[in-house]
Amino acid sequence: xxxxxxxxxxxKMLLLGNEAIxxxxxxxxxxVATTYPGTPSSEISLNFFQISQxxxxxxxxxxxxxxxxxxxxxxxxxxxxxxxxxxxxGMNVAxxxxxxxxxxxxxxxxxxxxADDPFxxxxxxxxxxxxxxxxxxxxxxxxxSAQEAKDMVAFAFDLSEKLQQPVIFRTTTRINHSxxxxxxxxxxxxxxxxxxxxxxxxxxxxxxxxRNLHIKLLEKLKTAETISETSEYNFxxxxxxxxxxxxxxxxxxxxxxxxxxxxxxxxxxFRVGFSHPMPRVLIIDFLKGCEKVLVVEExxxxxxETIKAFAQEVGLTLPINGKGNNLFSRLYEYxxxxxxxxxxxxxxVTYKPVAGVNLSDVPEIPQRPPSLCAGCSHRATFYAxxxxxxxxxTICPTDIGCYxxxxxxxxxxxxxxxxxxxxxxxxxxxxxxTDKKVISFIGDSTFFHTGIPGLINAVFNxxxxxxxxxxxxxxxxxxxxxxxGVDMKALNMEGYAHVSIEKIVRAVGVPHVSxxxxxxxxxxxxxxxxxxxxxxxxxxxxxxxxxxxxxxLKKPRGRxxxxxxxxxxxxxxxxxLACPAFVIEDNQVKIDPVLCSGCTVCAQICPxxxxxxxxxxx
Amino acid sequence: xxxxxxxxxAVGGQGNLLVSRVIxxxxxxxxxxxxxxxxxxxxxxxxxxxxxIVFGTARSTIISDGEAxxxxxxxxxxxxxxxxxCNSNTVVITNLAPLPPFTVAVGSGIYPDLDxxxxxxxxxxxxxxAFDAEALAIEAGNVLSVNMVLLxxxxxxxxIPLSSETVKEAIKTKTKKAFVESNLKAFELGxxxxxxxx
Numbered sequence: 001x002x003x004x005x006x007x008x009x010x011x012k013m014l015l016l017g018n019e020a021i022x023x024x025x026x027x028x029x030x031x032v033a034t035t036y037p038g039t040p041s042s043e044i045s046l047n048f049f050q051i052s053q054x055x056x057x058x059x060x061x062x063x064x065x066x067x068x069x070x071x072x073x074x075x076x077x078x079x080x081x082x083x084x085x086x087x088x089x090g091m092n093v094a095x096x097x098x099x100x101x102x103x104x105x106x107x108x109x110x111x112x113x114x115a116d117d118p119f120x121x122x123x124x125x126x127x128x129x130x131x132x133x134x135x136x137x138x139x140x141x142x143x144x145s146a147q148e149a150k151d152m153v154a155f156a157f158d159l160s161e162k163l164q165q166p167v168i169f170r171t172t173t174r175i176n177h178s179x180x181x182x183x184x185x186x187x188x189x190x191x192x193x194x195x196x197x198x199x200x201x202x203x204x205x206x207x208x209x210x211r212n213l214h215i216k217l218l219e220k221l222k223t224a225e226t227i228s229e230t231s232e233y234n235f236x237x238x239x240x241x242x243x244x245x246x247x248x249x250x251x252x253x254x255x256x257x258x259x260x261x262x263x264x265x266x267x268x269x270f271r272v273g274f275s276h277p278m279p280r281v282l283i284i285d286f287l288k289g290c291e292k293v294l295v296v297e298e299x300x301x302x303x304x305e306t307i308k309a310f311a312q313e314v315g316l317t318l319p320i321n322g323k324g325n326n327l328f329s330r331l332y333e334y335x336x337x338x339x340x341x342x343x344x345x346x347x348x349v350t351y352k353p354v355a356g357v358n359l360s361d362v363p364e365i366p367q368r369p370p371s372l373c374a375g376c377s378h379r380a381t382f383y384a385x386x387x388x389x390x391x392x393x394t395i396c397p398t399d400i401g402c403y404x405x406x407x408x409x410x411x412x413x414x415x416x417x418x419x420x421x422x423x424x425x426x427x428x429x430x431x432x433x434t435d436k437k438v439i440s441f442i443g444d445s446t447f448f449h450t451g452i453p454g455l456i457n458a459v460f461n462x463x464x465x466x467x468x469x470x471x472x473x474x475x476x477x478x479x480x481x482x483x484x485g486v487d488m489k490a491l492n493m494e495g496y497a498h499v500s501i502e503k504i505v506r507a508v509g510v511p512h513v514s515x516x517x518x519x520x521x522x523x524x525x526x527x528x529x530x531x532x533x534x535x536x537x538x539x540x541x542x543x544x545x546x547x548x549x550x551x552x553l554k555k556p557r558g559r560x561x562x563x564x565x566x567x568x569x570x571x572x573x574x575x576x577l578a579c580p581a582f583v584i585e586d587n588q589v590k591i592d593p594v595l596c597s598g599c600t601v602c603a604q605i606c607p608x609x610x611x612x613x614x615x616x617x618x
Numbered sequence: 619x620x621x622x623x624x625x626x627x628a629v630g631g632q633g634n635l636l637v638s639r640v641i642x643x644x645x646x647x648x649x650x651x652x653x654x655x656x657x658x659x660x661x662x663x664x665x666x667x668x669x670x671i672v673f674g675t676a677r678s679t680i681i682s683d684g685e686a687x688x689x690x691x692x693x694x695x696x697x698x699x700x701x702x703x704c705n706s707n708t709v710v711i712t713n714l715a716p717l718p719p720f721t722v723a724v725g726s727g728i729y730p731d732l733d734x735x736x737x738x739x740x741x742x743x744x745x746x747x748a749f750d751a752e753a754l755a756i757e758a759g760n761v762l763s764v765n766m767v768l769l770x771x772x773x774x775x776x777x778i779p780l781s782s783e784t785v786k787e788a789i790k791t792k793t794k795k796a797f798v799e800s801n802l803k804a805f806e807l808g809x810x811x812x813x814x815x816x
Binding site for chain 1: 621629638639642643645646651652653654655656657664665666676677678679680681682683684685695696698699701702703704705706708718719720721722723724725726727728729730734738742743
């Protein structure tokens with residue numbers, strides 16, 4: 001049995017924040033869960049995926065976040081408790097559905113989880129998704145710990161049903177990826193079947209209907225505010241005159257800092273967990289009891305601006321600050337020492353930071369950036385593209401996935417990246433206004449996610465570029481989740497169909513389509529050259545299984561290779577492929593036989609044919 | 619209970635997250651308050667994995683620069699890189715078997731000299747325990763048990779509030795059955811190595 005299905009209320013379990021959230025949803029009787037995988041939310045859906053194979057939960061990896069939200073929205077509007085999980089930028093994809101779903105509302109509980117990523121540990125931006133609650137007019141909850149996250153998910157479902165509105169559940173990486181001892185709660189039995197009652201004048205958002213629905217939305221928001229005023233998740237501790245308002249992980253840093261600075265008797269802390277709508281009356285009351293107030297929140301001044309507005313409305317003139325004035329930054333994530341320092345500075349408390357060690361005489365340490373795995377098929381494809389485009393002036397829009405790492409030297413095959421699917425759309429623009437050859441890259445999962453509309457656009461508007469679809473048969477970057485192009489039967493998973501990338505590409509009318517096996521270097525280079533020479537849209541599908549996934553599946557792999565005495569140290573292998581299986585020992589290139597996956601690419605490009613397979617498995 | 623702050627740094631694949639899990643489960647067994655955080659962005663693609671583990675009553679799950687009480691490094695250059703987490707009272711434990719990053723192979727970085735590395739860490743912190751954990755892992759029967767060797771060394775120092783018995787219990791119940799024996803042996807070898815180095 002999956003560990004999160006243990007029926008042991010009161011049992012203590014060591015859980016990752018994301019596991020606690022999944023458990024919270026199971027305790028709340030979630031019956032439908034949908035997602036498109038994205039760090040730092042991925043483990044929530046991984047647990048749902050595993051649980052769905054043995055329980056009452058329907059779970060799906062949807063093609064993108066918009067579809068995921070639509071699936072969940074329909075289930076919730078049929079009265080079934082549903083959850084939709086995504087990383088923060090996924091919310092941008094889902095936003096079109098979100099904004100009008102807020103008008104319709106829901107019948108069964110719908111919790112939409114957005115996992116924000118301050119500092120961008122694994123993201124392209126650090127947008128603060130709390131603004132989506134304001135933009136859509138939806139209630140929002142923010143936990144400060146794994147235990148609270150678990151408990152709050154159940155509250156979120158209740159709240160959603162009470163208000164008949166989706167609830168936004170906002171986490172940050174440090175909530176998702178922190179581990180704590182969590183006390184398990186009772187389990188509700190999920191109701192898995194629902195029903196939908198026709199009610200077009202409340203469900204079909206033509207203008208006349210939406211004008212009424214917007215009124216209802218504002219009424220629901222008003223009710224949400226009254227609940228926020230009395231919610232246990234908005235609480236005050238202490239009764240000093242120095243006010244601190246904080247949310248999420250900042251509450252943890254503040255709690256520790258107050259203790260470290262020994263100022264517990266001087267401060268009063270307002271921890272905001274139900275953060276939209278903000279509890280106006282509570283906040284104003286709080287402000288009235290303070291000499292000055294510090295607002296501690298990672299990201300944008302979301303609470304700070306609201307609190308300042310509340311103060312203005314009732315004529316309070318006490319100092320309120322958070323961002324700016326040498327206090328907190330809108331950048332990156334906070335940490336205990338930073339919060340301690342700002343707290344001490346703002347309230348003029350004597351504080352001597354711990355002196356770290358002097359690092360001035362520490363030699364420069366070689367960087368250890370993430371890189372494409374040894375034997376990664378993307379490396380082979382990028383090498384072939386580089387050979388095929390030798391002497392050409394190129395622009396290489398790229399996309400989101402492992403292959404983004406190809407932008408690093410020596411492969412240097414990535415010039416422009418904004419969001420999922422944008423490799424295709426931006427190729428249209430670059431090829432239209434420049435005279436350079438545009439060759440762009442998109443992964444298989446990303447192609448399904450948002451790449452297809454761009455490709456249709458390219459065909460219809462007769463653009464001129466080559467799109468390379470890097471099809472490694474899995475969503476690799478986020479931990480090997482399935483997508484519509486995955487052969488689920490081969491993974492012993494029943495109940496799925498298979499969608500062929502090649503058939504889609506041909507069906508939308510791409511005039512030049514070729515398929516390469518990137519480990520066959522010469523043939524691949526020739527095929528890419530042909531595609532590049534074609535005037536119009538050409539697509540090259542580069543098919544080879546993710547080597548890490550093949551390893552995880554314990555598939556047989558090729559023999560490891562070694563560098564024989566024939567090596568004349570040209571070093572094309574290292575300088576042009578940069579496979580991490582290479583090591584330099586005594587100024588000679590060697591291959592680490594444990595890392596080598598036997599892809600044979602280096603052996604094919606060695607001018608001396610010096611790289612040979614090991615005779616017996618080393 | 620005053621907080622004790624432990625940082626573990628490793629290269630992806632060295633088993634840092636498993637050790638963190640074993641430490642967390644041990645704390646749960648012993649009823650020691652614990653909170654942990656990990657950053658493993660693209661760890662499988664050869665990057666650095668950092669865990670922070672805070673014992674005691676603190677709420678924070680991360681550790682600021684200069685504030686680690688103990689630093690355990692699974693790879694010497696990564697131990698050196700994490701020196702910004704230390705202060706003059708920090709106890710440092712490091713494996714001495716290097717895993718040079720690929721940047722060294724392509725000539726865009728120079729791997730630090732191991733003697734220089736040790737004397738630097740020794741000069742700046744309270745105490746350094748440095749040994750070849752890989753050799754002991756091989757002796758224990760599994761080269762991948764470097765993590766358990768270093769866990770043994772960590773427990774031997776007495777710097778974190780967990781007993782050897784509790785941790786061994788967690789190893790028995792929370793690591794894969796096939797590896798329990800070699801993991802326990804690795805733990806013991808690390809424990810006695812740290813004892814001898816004192």
